[in-house]
Amino acid sequence: MNNKSIESLDFISDQLNKYLAPIIFLSGTVGNIMNCLVLSQRTLRSNPCAFLFLASSFIDLISILIGLPTRILAGWHLDPTNTINWACKTRAFIVFSTRTMAIWLIALATIDRWLISSIDIHRRH
Structure with missing residues (x-):
C-alpha cells in the first residue's frame, strides 16, 4: 500500500469513529438496558435461557460502556489508551x-433451547 491509501483508510476510520460509534453506543446501551429490564422480570427468572440472555445483555453492556468511548475519542485523536499503557491493556x-x-452465553442458550425441544425425553431434563 502506498501512503495515499493508508491516509484514506485512516480518514475513513476516523469518520466512522466520529459518526457511527456514537450511534452504536446509544442504541447498544439503550437496547441492552431494555433487555436487562425485560429479562429480569419475575416470570422469566426461573427460565435458564432467559437467565443466559440476561447475563449476555449485561456483559454486552459492559463491553459497550468500556470499549466504545475510547473509539469515539479516537475519532478526534483524543484516545487516552494511546498514551496510558495500563489503560490500553485493561480496556x-x-x-x-x-x-x-457474551458469545458463549448465547451459544449455551442455543444448546439449552435445542435440548428442551428434543424428542428424546432424557435430554429434556
Missing part, C-alpha cells in the same frame, strides 16, 4: 473477554 482485556463471554 483490551475487558472488551475481548466480555465479547467472548
Whole structure:
C-alpha cells in the first residue's frame, strides 16, 4: 500500500469513529438496558435461557460502556489508551473477554433451547 491509501483508510476510520460509534453506543446501551429490564422480570427468572440472555445483555453492556468511548475519542485523536499503557491493556482485556463471554452465553442458550425441544425425553431434563 502506498501512503495515499493508508491516509484514506485512516480518514475513513476516523469518520466512522466520529459518526457511527456514537450511534452504536446509544442504541447498544439503550437496547441492552431494555433487555436487562425485560429479562429480569419475575416470570422469566426461573427460565435458564432467559437467565443466559440476561447475563449476555449485561456483559454486552459492559463491553459497550468500556470499549466504545475510547473509539469515539479516537475519532478526534483524543484516545487516552494511546498514551496510558495500563489503560490500553485493561480496556483490551475487558472488551475481548466480555465479547467472548457474551458469545458463549448465547451459544449455551442455543444448546439449552435445542435440548428442551428434543424428542428424546432424557435430554429434556
